[in-house]
Amino acid sequence: MPETISVQDLVEVYSDGTKAVDGISFEVNEGEFFGFLGPNGAGKSTTIKVLTTLLRKTAGKISVAGFDIEKHPEEIRRVIGVQSQETVVDPDLTGRENMMLEGHLHQMSGDGLKKRVDELLTLVGIADVADKRAGHYSGGMKKRLDLASALVHKPKLLFLDEPTTGLDPQSRAAIWGYLSKLNKEEGITIFLTTQYMEEADKLCERLYIIDQGKIVASGTPESLKREVGADSITMTLENSGVATQTKEKAKEVLGAIQGISKVIESDAGITVYARNASLIIADIVRAFDSNKIRLTSVNFASPTLDDVFLQHTGRRIRTEELNTKQTSFARFGARRRPVRQ
Amino acid sequence: MSLASDTYFLFVRALKKVMRNPILLFFSLLQPIIFLVLFTQLFSRFVGAPGLFPPGISYLEYATPGILLQNGFSSALQSGTSIVDELNSGMLEKMLVTPVNRSAILLGRLLSDAFRVVVQSSIILVLAYILGFNAASGAGGIILILVIIAFFGLAWSGISLAIGLRTRSAETVFGIGGFLTFPLLFMSTSLVPLKAMPDWIATVSNLNPISYAVNAVRGLSLPSSALPGLGLSYPGDIISALGYIAAIAIITLGATLYLFRKVVK
Ligand SMILES: Nc1ncnc2c1ncn2[C@@H]1O[C@H](COP(=O)(O)OP(=O)(O)OP(=O)(O)O)[C@@H](O)[C@H]1O
Numbered sequence: 001m002p003e004t005i006s007v008q009d010l011v012e013v014y015s016d017g018t019k020a021v022d023g024i025s026f027e028v029n030e031g032e033f034f035g036f037l038g039p040n041g042a043g044k045s046t047t048i049k050v051l052t053t054l055l056r057k058t059a060g061k062i063s064v065a066g067f068d069i070e071k072h073p074e075e076i077r078r079v080i081g082v083q084s085q086e087t088v089v090d091p092d093l094t095g096r097e098n099m100m101l102e103g104h105l106h107q108m109s110g111d112g113l114k115k116r117v118d119e120l121l122t123l124v125g126i127a128d129v130a131d132k133r134a135g136h137y138s139g140g141m142k143k144r145l146d147l148a149s150a151l152v153h154k155p156k157l158l159f160l161d162e163p164t165t166g167l168d169p170q171s172r173a174a175i176w177g178y179l180s181k182l183n184k185e186e187g188i189t190i191f192l193t194t195q196y197m198e199e200a201d202k203l204c205e206r207l208y209i210i211d212q213g214k215i216v217a218s219g220t221p222e223s224l225k226r227e228v229g230a231d232s233i234t235m236t237l238e239n240s241g242v243a244t245q246t247k248e249k250a251k252e253v254l255g256a257i258q259g260i261s262k263v264i265e266s267d268a269g270i271t272v273y274a275r276n277a278s279l280i281i282a283d284i285v286r287a288f289d290s291n292k293i294r295l296t297s298v299n300f301a302s303p304t305l306d307d308v309f310l311q312h313t314g315r316r317i318r319t320e321e322l323n324t325k326q327t328s329f330a331r332f333g334a335r336r337r338p339v340r341q
Numbered sequence: 342m343s344l345a346s347d348t349y350f351l352f353v354r355a356l357k358k359v360m361r362n363p364i365l366l367f368f369s370l371l372q373p374i375i376f377l378v379l380f381t382q383l384f385s386r387f388v389g390a391p392g393l394f395p396p397g398i399s400y401l402e403y404a405t406p407g408i409l410l411q412n413g414f415s416s417a418l419q420s421g422t423s424i425v426d427e428l429n430s431g432m433l434e435k436m437l438v439t440p441v442n443r444s445a446i447l448l449g450r451l452l453s454d455a456f457r458v459v460v461q462s463s464i465i466l467v468l469a470y471i472l473g474f475n476a477a478s479g480a481g482g483i484i485l486i487l488v489i490i491a492f493f494g495l496a497w498s499g500i501s502l503a504i505g506l507r508t509r510s511a512e513t514v515f516g517i518g519g520f521l522t523f524p525l526l527f528m529s530t531s532l533v534p535l536k537a538m539p540d541w542i543a544t545v546s547n548l549n550p551i552s553y554a555v556n557a558v559r560g561l562s563l564p565s566s567a568l569p570g571l572g573l574s575y576p577g578d579i580i581s582a583l584g585y586i587a588a589i590a591i592i593t594l595g596a597t598l599y600l601f602r603k604v605v606k
């Protein structure tokens with residue numbers, strides 16, 4: 001299969017010196033559903049901005065849809081559709097007008113455009129509010145409108161930056177539905193970024209895990225999970241937040257148990273990996289009990305992408321996400337809008 | 342080709358946004374309307390003072406051109422807030438990932454600003470007409486007056502857009518706009534003739550672009566017999582006024598284009 005995106009040694013340094021992307025390389029094949037998975041600040045949006053011609057690369061060699069990004073940005077813009085992370089709709093225009101404008105800016109017009117807009121409004125399920133001002137839409141409706149307007153001109157290549165963040169489970173499932181359909185039935189190549197493990201697992205054929213501007217792992221979701229090769233048991237300990245010595249003691253106890261392949265400490269607690277974890281749970285509980293270490297919870301799971309992330313970065317993507325959200329909320333809560341480049 | 346059609350679609354979009362926020366339109370008209378009604382009452386007897394005003398014109402006739410330009414000036418100075426909004430909301434980026442002609446983004450905005458000024462000026466003219474104002478040069482003159490005001494507005498939209506692009510802060514645009522409006526208005530011949538001013542204000546007024554634009558409009562609205570009394574010659578002063586406005590517009594629009602290119606690249 002020919003590749004439709006090729007990135008070699010991309011580096012992106014912002015004007016304030018932040019190195020947001022630190023030498024990544026990858027290829028996306030035509031028709032592929034490709035994913036970038038990473039926590040806050042990993043460099044996902046920055047990569048998308050470079051690939052969609054919004055940001056000039058600091059270094060590297062990039063082609064999109066067969067065109068060099070420096071030499072032919074106009075050609076690239078004709079064939080890509082982009083949904084940015086922040087939902088952008090014109091609040092003073094109706095949903096339909098938002099989409100018509102998008103079509104006009106892509107040099108579309110007439111009945112063909114009208115039909116296409118109707119079709120997409122129906123596809124994303126906002127046909128009934130199409131003539132209402134988009135400013136009055138709910139967050140999920142705006143997000144769907146934004147997605148639909150990225151599709152007006154039938155792009156060959158679709159960039160989606162966290163398209164389901166902040167949506168309720170039903171809306172998320174609905175969006176997953178259209179995206180799969182677009183990819184399978186219309187053959188659109190999709191480049192998606194996400195912080196959600198299930199999303200990447202469910203949608204993406206191939207996945208790159210990015211953290212702090214670097215790629216830490218890549219492969220199909222299955223192969224990545226196979227790499228972990230073991231079930232996981234995650235435990236939280238009573239008082240573990242207060243007394244590190246409890247945690248140390250626990251790790252010592254775990255070290256003595258046969259069959260455990262790896263012990264990782266994270267904000268969520270302690271996670272151990274083992275081939276036959278279900279058999280080992282009893283051993284762990286017994287050993288902790290006799291050492292007077294009290295468990296508040298024990299969770300058993302087959303390998304997930306979350307474990308892949310944890311193994312490669314030593315952090316859990318979910319808790320990491322929650323923690324950063326909370327602190328940044330407390331610190332910047334009063335600020336009105338994110339500062340953008 | 343795509344410059345024309347993209348400009349058209351973005352112009353229409355900008356107009357829809359204005360029309361759908363009638364409250365904003367209303368508030369920007371409120372001030373000139375208050376000026377029109379209040380000042381022309383308050384100062385109506387001044388025209389009787391010997392030697393300040395040419396004989397035979399009312400204060401309404403004298404001040405309406407000034408009020409029209411003040412409105413064009415102050416609403417143009419707010420136009421930078423719209424580009425700040427496009428920058429901060431992500432709308433600009435959304436447009437920039439499409440093949441839209443880059444210049445059309447700016448041009449559509451400027452044209453809609455100019456159009457808005459024309460609409461507001463027409464409303465003020467209708468009100469002034471009801472109060473007894475009439476343009477000496479007739480319908481053709483009115484059209485020319487609207488063109489002058491729109492063109493004058495464009496020059497200041499350019500300044501406002503440049504400030505918006507540079508600072509990315511609507512508050513700064515508002516602040517600078519508000520700060521400039523009143524001193525420039527009162528230190529011009531908008532409301533008070535040159536002869537009635539202290540020397541230093543008269544000096545400022547002679548450099549003030551608002552005075553030039555007001556003179557050009559008065560050249561069209563007042564009977565030509567009244568012009569010498571205001572120290573104006575027809576059509577020489579009108580032509581030089583237009584030249585002065587054009588020079589300002591070229592500088593401000595050039596700066597805007599330069600800053601916009603920097604953002605877009
Ligand atoms: N305009 C900017 N100027 C300076 N630094 C920036 C700018 N935009 C992003 N960064 C920094 O670059 C890094 C990567 O940011 P980026 O937005 O690409 O992350 P992300 O993976 O999209 O994260 P998230 O999941 O939170 O959206 C972060 O450290 C961020 O602070």
Ligand SMILES: [Mg+2]
Binds near residue numbers: 044045046161
């Ligand atoms: Mg992001």
